[in-house]
Amino acid sequence: MVVREKFHDDLKELQTKMLELGSLASEQLTKSLQALETGDIELALKIMDDDIKADMLEEDINDCAILLIAKQQPVAVDLRRIIVAIKIATDIERIADFGVNIAKSAIRIGNEPLVKPIEHIRQMHRLTLEMLQLSLDAFKEENVAKAKQVAEMDDQVDELYGQMIRDLLELNKETPGYLSQITQLSFVCRYLERAADHTTNIAESIFYLVKGKRYDLNN
């Protein structure tokens, strides 16, 4: 017999909100690169405006989680589900913030032609989005295999980041007039690298959720 139906409905609702926050962050990150590549200031400003949605949703998730703890006194995996939801929501909200940071860089670069094709940035961006999606799937399915995959992909992002920074430094020597843009582009790389790290944090949370033990996946 399944009891505590209301509690399980509430947990489901919490999960739905988390996935909603996840797609919001993914959308913000997608649009931010678009704004950077096309120099679309209006789009960048919209990303900044929309950030409030992610902030509010994160608060909403935290409120729901606190109420569930207060009213249902969950234990074991149920408690971990809620604690992990709070932690993951923070990670996702940070990822959404990086979208805003990239949008700000896009505004600073403005319409200035890009000094270098941003293929590596595009690759980092694509990987980070994939990691985010995979980590959200892993959360939804409570799937540690997918969570592990996220952590493994992080190495590729780190590698691309290192490569990109070296390239940008080199470029700075060759084309000194573009210091401001090169600085902004290295910021963008940093934001993406950090966003990928947050997806690895999500993966760690999923390990904790499923196994009840903590693992360090960031080394």
Place this chain on the structure above:
Amino acid sequence: MAVLTMTETKGKLAEEQEFSQAEKKIVYGTKDLNLWYGGDQALKNINLDIYENEVTAIIGPSGCGKSTYIKTLNRMVELIPVVRVSGEILYRERNILDRSYKVEDLRTNVGMVFQKPNPFPKSIYENVAYGPKIHGIRDKKILNEIVEKSLRGAAIWDEVKDRLNENAYGLSGGQQQRLCIARALAIEPDVILMDEPTSALDPISTLKVEELVQELKKDISIIIVTHNMQQAARISDRTAFFLNGEVVEYTNTNSIFSNPSDKRTEDYITGRFG
């Protein structure tokens, strides 16, 4: 793609707990205990060690054998004529199920508190002095000291010190239960068995009894049967989960309530059955 190395990380709390488990003394050792009520087996192969100066909680759905088990620990269960028992229960390394073991000796060391407060229809003072009196203490001064010490120990002294000669039935339910704990303390027991001691009490009285249990475990080992899982989580050091007469899982309370190893325990404590 690089092979991912995963390191399990442990907090200080988990490490301290693993360490502290090693050095405890065993008060009660249960070995292959089986118990039948006529043809029905109520306890199946119970193996359980109860540790000194700890609170051990026993949880499980109705009819799982937890009350039967606790009543076996002071041999109250043998009052039921159809009961048959096999196996051993070692209290301080002596088998209490052995014919030569005197039940009076056992109950001098092992007190019990029941679900419903059951004070004697006597004064508050007489309720507490009763045990020491039947153990032969007659000196009024010593009895006064025992009564005060026990009532203080049960955190009820301040509430009753001015009306010790009033009938115990005039106390509230929560006060009566703490009086029963004081009565158990009066014989300076080594162990107190508690069978759902707060299930008839209001939340504040419940918390008072819970705090008292925490205080008492400095000197006494406590075994508590409870239906309230949050209570087990709050006050016990170790928890045993009983199901259909068997011990499904017995480990430190932090593990049981954060990450139980048996699916049945998980389902019970998270309210998926029961």
